[in-house]
Amino acid sequence: MKLVEPVRILAGTPTLERYRSSRLIAYRDFVVDVDLGAYGVGDEGVLVAHGDPLGGYALYVEDGFVVFDFNSYGVVSSVRTPIAAGARGVRLSATADASVRWDFSLSVIGTETESEPVRLPGQLQLVGMAPWTGVSVGLDARGPASPPLRTRRGLFRYSGQLRSVTYTPGEVRVPAPVIAQIEAAAEAAAD
Numbered sequence: 001m002k003l004v005e006p007v008r009i010l011a012g013t014p015t016l017e018r019y020r021s022s023r024l025i026a027y028r029d030f031v032v033d034v035d036l037g038a039y040g041v042g043d044e045g046v047l048v049a050h051g052d053p054l055g056g057y058a059l060y061v062e063d064g065f066v067v068f069d070f071n072s073y074g075v076v077s078s079v080r081t082p083i084a085a086g087a088r089g090v091r092l093s094a095t096a097d098a099s100v101r102w103d104f105s106l107s108v109i110g111t112e113t114e115s116e117p118v119r120l121p122g123q124l125q126l127v128g129m130a131p132w133t134g135v136s137v138g139l140d141a142r143g144p145a146s147p148p149l150r151t152r153r154g155l156f157r158y159s160g161q162l163r164s165v166t167y168t169p170g171e172v173r174v175p176a177p178v179i180a181q182i183e184a185a186a187e188a189a190a191d
Contacts, residue, residue: 004028004169009048011138011162021050021134025094026127027179029170032059032092033109035163039087043160046149047090049140051131056145059092059106060156066090068106069146072124076148079104079118084111093117096173100125100182125174128186137165 004023009016024030034047041064049058051071058069065080083090088110094102102125107117133142139157144150172179 006166006168008164008166009135009137010164011158013137015133015141016135018132018134022126022131024135024167024169025050026172027096027100027125027174028172029096030094031168031170033166033168034059034090034092035166036087036089037161037163039083039085040160041085043158044156045158045160046136046138046140046156047158047162048135048137048165049143049145050133050135051126051145052133052143053147054132055126056131056133056143058140058144058146058149059090060146060149061158061160062153066106066108068092068104068120069149070104070120070123071145071147072126076146077120077123079106079120081106081108081118083108087111091117096125096171098173098175098178100127100174100178127182128189135165135167138162 044061046060050056055073056071066083067080069076069078087108091107093105102123104120105117139155
């Protein structure tokens, strides 16, 4: 797989098309940087969401915490970290490995009391036809990427200043023969 260029998505942009969205994360490391301008106490909502009930993820602010929900084919795992007034952004990093898993790291950027990133290791990568829905910024426009969040909060539009979300795709870490096998199985299942 060739290197994919970074993509910056402005708040209010329509959902990024599914295929282009999947190329940003498929079988590879990736970083998602959220530019908040400056977080204000009480700001809440979805920062970025990618996926649907069968697989995806949502990054959001709720009750003074940045929360990352990872939906692994219907099983949702979460980590969270506090966010303080004035925070300039949020970073989600995914490191892929040859066993088709991601290790996630979540951190808040630009506060005087930055803490260590929180981690969600060993998550099965979203491959084949997942995620079915593309990337949304500022709300979970389609999906839902996190069914529990949708049940609690609906579309959960972000109430604060959200400038943009930038995806920076990294190295493909899954061996080519494994990718070919996964994609052949997905095609066979679609027939």
